[in-house]
Amino acid sequence: MKKVTLKNGRELLIRKATVNDGEEMAKFKMCISGESDFLSFGKGELEITPETERKIIDFENGMDNSVIIIGLTDGEIAGFITFEGETRVRKRHRGEMGIAVLRKYWSLGIGGLLLEVLIEWAKETQIVRKIDLVTRADNETAIGLYERYGFRKEGVLTRNLYIDGIFFDAVSMGLVID
Numbered sequence: 001m002k003k004v005t006l007k008n009g010r011e012l013l014i015r016k017a018t019v020n021d022g023e024e025m026a027k028f029k030m031c032i033s034g035e036s037d038f039l040s041f042g043k044g045e046l047e048i049t050p051e052t053e054r055k056i057i058d059f060e061n062g063m064d065n066s067v068i069i070i071g072l073t074d075g076e077i078a079g080f081i082t083f084e085g086e087t088r089v090r091k092r093h094r095g096e097m098g099i100a101v102l103r104k105y106w107s108l109g110i111g112g113l114l115l116e117v118l119i120e121w122a123k124e125t126q127i128v129r130k131i132d133l134v135t136r137a138d139n140e141t142a143i144g145l146y147e148r149y150g151f152r153k154e155g156v157l158t159r160n161l162y163i164d165g166i167f168f169d170a171v172s173m174g175l176v177i178d
């Protein structure tokens with residue numbers, strides 16, 4: 001658990017999600033799905049309910065190489081970062097990261113703080129040795145943020161997303177944990 005004062009003076013509490021966060025998580029995901037076209041899902045595409053969220057959190061909390069970390073301000077989830085580790089022996093040292101912050105909280109440093117906490121968590125697991133992610137090639141803010149934390153571009157995935165009749169390339173990025 002970590003408490004930080006944000007640039008706007010409000011306090012951010014960063015901790016692992018628990019099943020009790022199902023309701024807030026559902027609200028958060030409904031919001032982010034409609035706030036940008038940089039995620040792999042859009043508004044109304046996923047079944048998002050407190051119950052589905054509780055199940056996801058419960059499942060991820062049962063894995064030793066996966067995590068959902070949330071950043072809360074006044075009880076509201078302002079941002080989250082997820083890491084889903086693989087299950088096979090030859091691949092469980094790696095997994096995919098996801099991150100999103102509510103638009104009203106962008107540029108306050110929450111994304112960076114969540115990344116810091118995830119990298120710390122990954123080191124502590126002594127299992128995770130590589131954090132991979134995929135982001136839209138034109139998501140400059142996210143790419144800049146990832147690069148500042150040591151992620152390197154590893155390749156371009158063409159036609160990775162199809163949104164409103166347009167294909168978007170994505171970049172694959174990775175961070176080695178040693």
Ligand SMILES: CC(C)(COP(=O)(O)OP(=O)(O)OC[C@H]1O[C@@H](n2cnc3c(N)ncnc32)[C@H](O)[C@@H]1OP(=O)(O)O)[C@@H](O)C(=O)NCCC(=O)NCCS
Nearest residue numbers: 036038099100101106107108109110111112134135142144
């Ligand atoms: C990408 C995202 C998570 C960043 O979250 P955030 O809380 O705004 O991130 P931060 O405030 O820590 O950093 C982002 C900004 O601060 C700047 N920044 C961060 N750390 C910095 C540092 N140490 N020095 C200088 N600038 C810094 C970044 O360049 C960026 O600039 P801008 O927003 O002012 O243009 C957020 O924009 C988001 O949720 N976007 C939509 C979903 C998305 O794209 N998710 C990623 C999909 S792979």
